[in-house]
Amino acid sequence: MNRPPAKVGDRVEEIDTPALVLELDAFERNLRTLADSVKGRPLRVRPHAKTHKCAEIAKRQLAHGAIGVCCQKVAEAEALVEGGINDVLVSNEVVGTPKIARLAALSKRAHIGVCVDHPDNLAALEASGAKLDVYIELEVGMRRCGIAPGPAALQLARAIHRSKNLRFAGLQAYHGRAQHMRTMEERHAAIEAAAQHVFEMKRLLEKAGIPCPIVTGAGSGTYMLEVEAGAWDEIQPGSYIFMDVDYAKNEWAAPLPRFEHALFVLATVMSRPAADRAIVDAGLKASSVDSGLPLVWRREGLTYRGASDEHGAIEIAAGAQAPALGDKLYLVPGHCDPTVNLYDWYVCVRHDRVESVWSVTARGALN
Amino acid sequence: MNRPPAKVGDRVEEIDTPALVLELDAFERNLRTLADSVKGRPLRVRPHAKTHKCAEIAKRQLAHGAIGVCCQKVAEAEALVEGGINDVLVSNEVVGTPKIARLAALSKRAHIGVCVDHPDNLAALEASGAKLDVYIELEVGMRRCGIAPGPAALQLARAIHRSKNLRFAGLQAYHGRAQHMRTMEERHAAIEAAAQHVFEMKRLLEKAGIPCPIVTGAGSGTYMLEVEAGAWDEIQPGSYIFMDVDYAKNEWAAPLPRFEHALFVLATVMSRPAADRAIVDAGLKASSVDSGLPLVWRREGLTYRGASDEHGAIEIAAGAQAPALGDKLYLVPGHCDPTVNLYDWYVCVRHDRVESVWSVTARGALN
Numbered sequence: 001m002n003r004p005p006a007k008v009g010d011r012v013e014e015i016d017t018p019a020l021v022l023e024l025d026a027f028e029r030n031l032r033t034l035a036d037s038v039k040g041r042p043l044r045v046r047p048h049a050k051t052h053k054c055a056e057i058a059k060r061q062l063a064h065g066a067i068g069v070c071c072q073k074v075a076e077a078e079a080l081v082e083g084g085i086n087d088v089l090v091s092n093e094v095v096g097t098p099k100i101a102r103l104a105a106l107s108k109r110a111h112i113g114v115c116v117d118h119p120d121n122l123a124a125l126e127a128s129g130a131k132l133d134v135y136i137e138l139e140v141g142m143r144r145c146g147i148a149p150g151p152a153a154l155q156l157a158r159a160i161h162r163s164k165n166l167r168f169a170g171l172q173a174y175h176g177r178a179q180h181m182r183t184m185e186e187r188h189a190a191i192e193a194a195a196q197h198v199f200e201m202k203r204l205l206e207k208a209g210i211p212c213p214i215v216t217g218a219g220s221g222t223y224m225l226e227v228e229a230g231a232w233d234e235i236q237p238g239s240y241i242f243m244d245v246d247y248a249k250n251e252w253a254a255p256l257p258r259f260e261h262a263l264f265v266l267a268t269v270m271s272r273p274a275a276d277r278a279i280v281d282a283g284l285k286a287s288s289v290d291s292g293l294p295l296v297w298r299r300e301g302l303t304y305r306g307a308s309d310e311h312g313a314i315e316i317a318a319g320a321q322a323p324a325l326g327d328k329l330y331l332v333p334g335h336c337d338p339t340v341n342l343y344d345w346y347v348c349v350r351h352d353r354v355e356s357v358w359s360v361t362a363r364g365a366l367n
Numbered sequence: 368m369n370r371p372p373a374k375v376g377d378r379v380e381e382i383d384t385p386a387l388v389l390e391l392d393a394f395e396r397n398l399r400t401l402a403d404s405v406k407g408r409p410l411r412v413r414p415h416a417k418t419h420k421c422a423e424i425a426k427r428q429l430a431h432g433a434i435g436v437c438c439q440k441v442a443e444a445e446a447l448v449e450g451g452i453n454d455v456l457v458s459n460e461v462v463g464t465p466k467i468a469r470l471a472a473l474s475k476r477a478h479i480g481v482c483v484d485h486p487d488n489l490a491a492l493e494a495s496g497a498k499l500d501v502y503i504e505l506e507v508g509m510r511r512c513g514i515a516p517g518p519a520a521l522q523l524a525r526a527i528h529r530s531k532n533l534r535f536a537g538l539q540a541y542h543g544r545a546q547h548m549r550t551m552e553e554r555h556a557a558i559e560a561a562a563q564h565v566f567e568m569k570r571l572l573e574k575a576g577i578p579c580p581i582v583t584g585a586g587s588g589t590y591m592l593e594v595e596a597g598a599w600d601e602i603q604p605g606s607y608i609f610m611d612v613d614y615a616k617n618e619w620a621a622p623l624p625r626f627e628h629a630l631f632v633l634a635t636v637m638s639r640p641a642a643d644r645a646i647v648d649a650g651l652k653a654s655s656v657d658s659g660l661p662l663v664w665r666r667e668g669l670t671y672r673g674a675s676d677e678h679g680a681i682e683i684a685a686g687a688q689a690p691a692l693g694d695k696l697y698l699v700p701g702h703c704d705p706t707v708n709l710y711d712w713y714v715c716v717r718h719d720r721v722e723s724v725w726s727v728t729a730r731g732a733l734n
Contacts, residue, residue: 145638271512
């Protein structure tokens with residue numbers, strides 16, 4: 001693990017860069033905005049920890065009413081349980097003997113859920129003897145994992161229902177692609193279609209006499225649409241705590257609240273080779289560019305134009321205030337989840353001072 | 368740090384995934400191919416460790432004739448020195464008091480070089496009292512860091528030459544963009560133009576009576592062009608040991624040798640939701656997509672079509688042999704450097720058995 005790039009009490013200018021900076025005021029407002037947006041509804045909030053990979057953040061989500069968290073990997077679940085979180089849903093299929101054995105071990109230490117979409121995988125979970133909440137992952141238009149509502153899905157539900165160790169916990173119904181559809185109208189249509197899949201599966205289960213305790217899913221870009229569609233009992237927003245350039249490109253309108261940028265990559269100008277160009281020390285290894293380049297925050301006329309492994313090229317518009325060698329710039333990452341995964345530490349800042357440094361507990365927890 | 372996904376003696380099928388797999392036979396052939404290609408020439412090889420971030424690999428490069436390695440970050444240099452490498456060039460500008468202090472500390476433990484392109488940065492290096500080899504980074508067509516040949520660059524050289532602690536070691540002249548120009552002709556033209564910048568600067572230095580011991584630069588995609596241009600004394604290839612999808616798209620012809628794919632992401636099929644689709648457990652957090660998607664290795668008719676954070680979607684062509692749930696696939700990463708940076712461990716494989724597990728010593732060494 002790399003050394004923390006700052007210590008409590010440091011001023012922002014003293015933070016070694018590149019660093020992952022969490023602006024605590026904005027982060028805390030995002031926590032409250034989500035809680036307020038679902039207040040009074042019969043709804044469980046299970047934020048997605050794949051975004052932050054951090055037990056400290058999960059604890060603050062629980063303090064704001066979350067009933068647990070979800071994640072995508074057994075290794076993430078292990079790190080979160082180790083960090084004190086005792087209700088974790090792996091909202092993903094867990095395939096392969098060593099991983100299932102680890103999931104089984106973890107299920108003795110915490111309340112653990114997992115998803116299935118294939119009878120062979122279910123048989124392997126069953127054979128492990130683990131006591132698990134099992135959700136059927138439903139295909140709801142994302143074309144990734146998941147099984148369509150129908151006889152095969154029902155057979156899977158029956159098999160879980162019959163199981164001695166496994167508990168049929170319900171349905172995982174997440175439409176990931178819908179999160180990034182730009183207009184409210186497109187997202188609304190996608191979630192409406194997803195809801196029809198959920199209703200269809202619930203009817204099949206009801207007819208078969210299998211209770212479906214929970215339908216879980218939804219992300220930061222759509223969750224109020226799922227809530228209003230009436231088919232979900234639990235939501236899994238992740239990115240709302242941080243926001244990123246990609247999410248900011250979405251149209252945001254009621255019923256969704258607006259979240260603020262709270263996560264930044266702090267970078268230093270390491271070269272000023274030309275009047276119209278500054279080079280910063282944050283490139284591909286400091287900010288994931290899969291969903292677009294970072295944005296220079298609140299510095300008019302400065303545009304992040306290109307990333308190489310360890311460098312970012314900033315274009316300086318004519319007339320803009322040019323940054324000097326050694327100046328620090330805040331960048332908003334293009335995509336928060338894979339950017340967080342590049343760091344060992346969150347440097348948590350309030351009023352330009354480092355208030356705390358949190359470990360990215362599950363950084364690189366791939367397995 | 369995450370647990371290693373395999374142990375020595377495991378079969379490939381037993382490796383937990385996703386895992387970064389180094390095929391040792393191909394890797395060792397790449398080491399020899401590079402050494403053979405420059406045999407008998409008055410040339411120093413200083414491979415780029417930003418690619419592998421691993422002291423074990425650096426040692427093998429030294430055993431094949433390298434005189435040291437280079438890297439981009441002080442934290443990488445620290446990890447490499449800690450791992451037993453005693454000659455490291457930070458082929459980059461190091462800006463900011465804490466970083467320069469660490470570089471100064473490191474210079475007491477090993478032979479350390481660094482680049483400059485700005486008098487203020489040089490003054491800060493000088494003030495640190497560090498004993499360093501200092502190279503002027505020359506702009507040679509890359510439009511990133513660097514200073515153009517001319518009076519300002521000469522003044523920088525004079526200032527280094529006058530310094531008591533700092534030693535003027537020569538010029539850093541690297542054309543990164545040229546590495547990925549697809550045709551030999553384009554790369555040849557780019558390196559010829561870069562060579563003219565180097566010759567111009569050498570003439571200025573000679574006229575000023577300042578010896579220029581070493582011109583260093585060049586990458587895996589061009590290095591023999593630099594050698595033949597006659598302006599370089601030292602080459603810095605990095606990716607040659609691994610190769611990736613992006614480099615494989617280049618035209619490879621004499622004077623450059625061909626290197627082989629030696630680095631893979633091993634993934635498991637975790638869902639088979641449709642006849643034409645398999646989902647693997649390796650997405651954006653397992654393989655960097657900045658230079659394109661991974662390639663499915665030696666499985667005809669299987670194409671990696673899309674990556675989300677933790678998933679990869681594999682399209683199965685009609686008639687292709689479809690992988691079953693739990694099957695393992697080798698993926699060639701789109702871009703090796705930022706992919707390696709996602710992992711804590713190399714799983715080194717020979718004849719389908721794990722021969723060793725090496726730490727990615729400088730993983731996430733951003734500062």
